Amino acid sequence: MREPTASWKLLALAALLPILILVTIDVSIGGTTHPESFKRFGNAVLTSYVLMGILLLGNLFFYADSRHRPMAPLVGMLFAIAVGIGISYLLISNDDLLLEANSGMRAQMLSNIVHLLVSGTAMVLAALLAIGATFTMITGRKRRVLFEEEE
Amino acid sequence: MDSMLEAAIWFWIPLCAVPLGMWLSISGISKTPGRILCGLGFILVLFSSWTVPASDSTAAGHLLLSIVAPSLLMLYGIHGMVFGGNVPVGKLDSTARWSGGFAVIISIIILCLMHWYNFTPLWRDGQINPYWIVFWPTFLLFSTSLSSAAAIAMVGYGRDRGGEAMKLGLLSLTMTGIAVAAMLFDGYLTTADEFREYLWLAAADIFGTVVGVGSAIAAFALVIWSYEKSLPAPGNSPPPSDDEIKHVVALANTHIGGEEE
Numbered sequence: 001m002r003e004p005t006a007s008w009k010l011l012a013l014a015a016l017l018p019i020l021i022l023v024t025i026d027v028s029i030g031g032t033t034h035p036e037s038f039k040r041f042g043n044a045v046l047t048s049y050v051l052m053g054i055l056l057l058g059n060l061f062f063y064a065d066s067r068h069r070p071m072a073p074l075v076g077m078l079f080a081i082a083v084g085i086g087i088s089y090l091l092i093s094n095d096d097l098l099l100e101a102n103s104g105m106r107a108q109m110l111s112n113i114v115h116l117l118v119s120g121t122a123m124v125l126a127a128l129l130a131i132g133a134t135f136t137m138i139t140g141r142k143r144r145v146l147f148e149e150e151e
Numbered sequence: 152m153d154s155m156l157e158a159a160i161w162f163w164i165p166l167c168a169v170p171l172g173m174w175l176s177i178s179g180i181s182k183t184p185g186r187i188l189c190g191l192g193f194i195l196v197l198f199s200s201w202t203v204p205a206s207d208s209t210a211a212g213h214l215l216l217s218i219v220a221p222s223l224l225m226l227y228g229i230h231g232m233v234f235g236g237n238v239p240v241g242k243l244d245s246t247a248r249w250s251g252g253f254a255v256i257i258s259i260i261i262l263c264l265m266h267w268y269n270f271t272p273l274w275r276d277g278q279i280n281p282y283w284i285v286f287w288p289t290f291l292l293f294s295t296s297l298s299s300a301a302a303i304a305m306v307g308y309g310r311d312r313g314g315e316a317m318k319l320g321l322l323s324l325t326m327t328g329i330a331v332a333a334m335l336f337d338g339y340l341t342t343a344d345e346f347r348e349y350l351w352l353a354a355a356d357i358f359g360t361v362v363g364v365g366s367a368i369a370a371f372a373l374v375i376w377s378y379e380k381s382l383p384a385p386g387n388s389p390p391p392s393d394d395e396i397k398h399v400v401a402l403a404n405t406h407i408g409g410e411e412e
Binding site for chain 1: 298
């Protein structure tokens with residue numbers, strides 16, 4: 001059997017490189033960096049962490065079904081989500097650290113959720129395009145004859 | 152009615168109803184009501200810019216409604232392209248591959264026209280929907296990135312897949328070309344400067360979302376692992392008693408033997 005020549009590092013590099021190239025072109029054309037992108041990164045991390053945590057909390061329902069409904073994982077996951085919400089609260093309410101062009105903390109938090117809804121939709125659509133194109137390539141080839149006896 | 156309450160009733164509660172309905176449906180607690188709840192919530196979110204026009208958040212619902220048509224066309228095209236090929240189940244006619252490819256190209260062209268032509272989603276007072284400039288660079292960046300990774304995976308894990316990998320690389324290059332064009336040429340209602348600024352934010356969004364989702368999954372795995380680790384190890388079962396051994400031997404004897412061939 002043939003050994004795969006790709007590794008996770010190579011795949012991660014292939015995923016990162018086009019983004020880095022586009023950002024480099026962006027800098028070379030515009031000549032400026034955007035400090036606001038740090039705030040966006042921070043808000044995206046915290047919002048996606050909390051929302052994904054809530055979705056996984058729902059997933060614990062299936063896990064609990066096969067384990068006589070223990071409370072410990074539920075409490076543990078609730079604690080993990082609470083930590084995320086607490087950090088979000090602290091960082092957004094702390095001066096100008098994560099507050100974007102919004103009037104206050106509540107507006108920022110709601111804006112983060114809506115923003116994630118839009119960017120998440122864009123990412124899901126892009127993923128469907130890329131995965132669909134990959135499967136199209138895989139299924140596009142005619143069936144190979146592996147052994148002469150098959151003919 | 153208070154504007155906050157209106158936004159809660161017509162946007163936020165329907166938005167929460169979507170994952171809740173999906174969960175009810177997937178968990179099997181109530182499949183049909185779950186699907187109805189999910190569908191109803193999604194429809195209310197799509198039309199929220201009419202039901203609560205005062206709320207800024209509903210711009211997201213308006214944007215989702217604007218991209219529903221090209222998204223569905225893209226999904227139809229992908230389905231045709233995949234199942235028009237050599238698949239063991241659900242195979243479509245081979246022409247579905249071509250019509251599917253055509254549909255995907257048209258959907259990408261429509262998205263481009265939404266940036267460069269007057270298909271741009273307009274929100275209040277003829278102004279561009281503020282989330283369009285969030286969606287478009289994020290879609291371009293992420294599809295470029297994933298197509299590139301898929302091309303490397305195809306050539307790395309597959310056998311004699313160079314041609315297919317090249318085609319995936321071409322898709323990645325096409326999306327890169329569209330992004331570069333948007334950086335250089337003004338859109339219908341957005342400038343190239345604005346696009347460049349939002350491209351940075353889109354990159355930050357993508358990295359942030361990946362890190363956040365990864366952290367949540369890691370926290371989830373940690374919680375499950377620590378709980379499983381705290382459980383006592385299962386004890387050894389006692390050896391069978393004489394009666395049990397006799398019973399097993401009797402059962403075995405009834406199944407051993409038979410006539411010789």
